[in-house]
Amino acid sequence: MTTPTISARSPAAQAFVDGLARGVLRVQACEACSTVQSLARHACPRCGSPRLSWRNASGLGTVFALTQVRRAPTPEFRALVPYTLVLVDLDEGARVMGHAAEGLSIGDRVRAEFFEHDARPLLRFVPG
Ligand SMILES: [Zn+2]
Numbered sequence: 388m389t390t391p392t393i394s395a396r397s398p399a400a401q402a403f404v405d406g407l408a409r410g411v412l413r414v415q416a417c418e419a420c421s422t423v424q425s426l427a428r429h430a431c432p433r434c435g436s437p438r439l440s441w442r443n444a445s446g447l448g449t450v451f452a453l454t455q456v457r458r459a460p461t462p463e464f465r466a467l468v469p470y471t472l473v474l475v476d477l478d479e480g481a482r483v484m485g486h487a488a489e490g491l492s493i494g495d496r497v498r499a500e501f502f503e504h505d506a507r508p509l510l511r512f513v514p515g
Pocket residue numbers: 417418419420421422431432433434435436
């Protein structure tokens with residue numbers, strides 16, 4: 388059995404995944420009201436417009452929450468455990484999840500980095 392890729396599970400997020408592979412953090416924003424989306428969507432949750440586009444983000448933000456993962460969710464992640472995941476409030480307004488450098492705390496300023504694991508581009512936040 389193969390594990391579905393992020394793009395297979397969520398085609399709306401393909402631009403985000405493509406960005407990670409190119410070393411760019413992208414956020415989806417509404418062209419009608421400029422609301423930045425934390426998750427890839429098909430319509431703006433604020434105004435309902437289907438006109439959403441992707442923008443390059445600075446990669447800078449603040450740690451909102453973090454947790455340590457000790458049990459891999461899939462076999463592909465076993466080599467990484469234990470690892471830390473963070474929710475980061477980007478300066479652009481979106482909240483995104485990524486891996487994290489050790490030693491981060493809630494409220495720390497961070498910046499995005501990118502790495503590849505099991506042929507999959509992933510996001511990691513390090514002290515900014
Ligand atoms: Zn909108």
